[in-house]
Amino acid sequence: MDRLRPGHQQKYRPGNCATLSRKGQFNVDGYATERQKGCIFCDFVNRNASGHLIYEDRHVAGLLSLEGHPLIVPKPHFADVFELDEIYAATVMQAAVRVAKATKIATQCDGINLVQSNGTAAGQDLFHFHLHITKISARRRQNEFGCESN
Secondary structure (H helix, E strand, O other): OOOOOOOOOOOOOOOOOOEEOOOOEEEEOOEEEEOOOOOHHHHHHOOOOOOOEEEEOOOEEEEEOOOOOEEEEEOOOOOOOOOOOHHHHHHHHHHHHHHHHHHHHHHOOOEEEEEOOOOHHHOOOOOOOOEEEEEEOOOOOEOOOOOEOO
């Protein structure tokens, strides 16, 4: 297997699911990619950090944030949308649709926001790509980030 720089991987090949080798590498569809040391999402995906898993497939995991709303994260480490490849972008969005529908039904909220920040200037503070799924109440007209919706 190829050793790659942290946060990078080679072209996607369908087949195997993401697993962790003894050397601390993800094995994603036959290619090795380093997990980022100290990344809470990498630790969560590998069951080295506690949290509430609400969704999982072979490419992404869904968990509850500390604020109580769902997050969707790709299993391999991608720092932001600029590192995310198209295959993982699509699987993140497919999972987000499923979790958003379930969130809307379970909470009976009036709407859902999908929020994703890239870079410090945009407010990103955890540098493993993640997508927030926040519910909106028509009475409150604000999401959990305090942003007013139209």
